[in-house]
Amino acid sequence: MEHSSPAGRVFRGVALTLILIFFMFPIVWIFLMSFQTNEQILRIPPRVLFEPTLANYEALISGQLRTAAGNLQISFMRNLFNSVVLSSAAVLLALLLGVPAAYAFARFKFRLGESIAFTLLSFRFAPPLLVLLPLSLYYQELGLNDTYFGIVWVYQLIALPLILWIVRGYFEDISPDIEHAYRLAGHSWREAFTRIAVPLAGPGIAAAGLLSFIFCWNNFVFALILASADKQPVTVGALAFVTASGIQYGQIAAAIVLSVTPTLLLALYAQRYLVEGLSLGAVKG
């Protein structure tokens, strides 16, 4: 089944090279750009070799951006902080709500369970704006607009289905016999859950948590609608950055690098579980 003819091998080599260039080049190029001054970026033809500068990162960290129109105060670090707070809180809440529910769906066959599981799954596929636009009107009345709590709450739309379906699969893979034996030894249901089931499903729970963190971090539209400047995560903040006039291109590139680095590192760390997570457990990696 393997073509090992020389022509076939050359074709595969060329094809893989082109694929790698297409998918890697943008990341590499923006990374290089983030260490260049505006003059270096605007130079034609562009050069791959240049004297790197950390000025773009320094400007972002200090929040003082020198532009053609004078000094501009943009606190991108605040966006970064918001991303960390929002994504971590959303994942913690989703784990607290989702893991017991996933256990219930895996261990007990009950009618309501299937309908809850499916309702949550169908949220994964509903247009987010359908929920977000009315929600933004409600939030205004409830005073939840532009609060961390309000945003973390809607992030459950992303995190909860993911955690529920992945962790459920892991619980289903663990034989209930171990828990039964533990229960027969006189332990309560709660002990069986916390001491046997959860530790055994640990890798799955961790993977689901990491993945939902990545997806919350990468979300754009929720905060675009529900958050104002001081609660916005990096995805929305970076866009505001581009539209602000006179910003140096290297600074935009540096902001992009800072926004994607955490998720890319987590993805590399959790890559073993990505296949399962991305298909909500439909395909075992």
Next chain:
Amino acid sequence: MSMVQLLQTNAQAAPAKPRPRVRLLPYLLSLPALLVCVAILVPFVTAAVYSLQRYRLNLPYLRGFIGAGNYIDFLSDPAFWNTFRISITYTAVTVVFELLLGLGIALLLRRPTRFHNAVSIMLLLPLMTAPAIAALMWKLMTNPSFGILSYLVGLFGVTDFKWASDPSSALFTVVLVDVWVYTPFIMILLLAGLRSLPRQPFEAAALDGVPANFVFFRITLPMLAPYIITASLFRLLDSIQQFDIIYAMTQGGPGDRLMVFQVQAYLEFFQYTNVGRSAALLMILWLITNILSNIFIKNWLRLRARAHGHA
């Protein structure tokens, strides 16, 4: 936790009902998730109600039920049909491209060598980049004054190629970004599928000297079909709802060239403050995704049951 204890004492107090704890327990465990569900369902129902109203935020006194008025207006509204056409085109083009490219890459990486695994891990990076940020990256690369891609196409004699800011190339540009972000998704699903296929049919075909074409179309593709269907339905559902890439790139422009459902609904709501129209537009999109996701969930459940070994 205290609820469980409460339940246990109840169980002891009521001997007439045997083991009520086991029947109630799953409900208690899933109750919090259920509450979140309900809280999210409320705005959903509200949106359905809004779609039947004349409701503009700037003209609150005109608010009232108009039945299917918003929907009927769409029928004769060229802006709606433009949105419909662009959304369908965008979805069809991205899914077909990503499927072909993703399948091709998966086939290239099929043998689990060290190098192939390293490549497949590297290809995950675009997928893990926030789509809105990915759009910004491509925006920097296609900038007319310093963008590397503008420079590169210039070397091939294509000067003045305006990428996303020209109506004739805008769709191409956002499709390119979508392909960059999401092809790896199809690739890793199909790669997992390919590697999980049983070996015997392929070994038998090799022994019998069956031509490679025949093996591909008669053995590989049919066996891979459930994975292909799952991956493409996942992409169809996401693609028809695309917002991030298009909004970050051009906000639906130039003109209305990239006006897809969610972008138009967003603008109807925030720019024209027409809540009723915006909601009706989203309800139509929801109807489309609902039909797709029903097909999807059926297929997906079968595949999942197989993956967990109780087919």
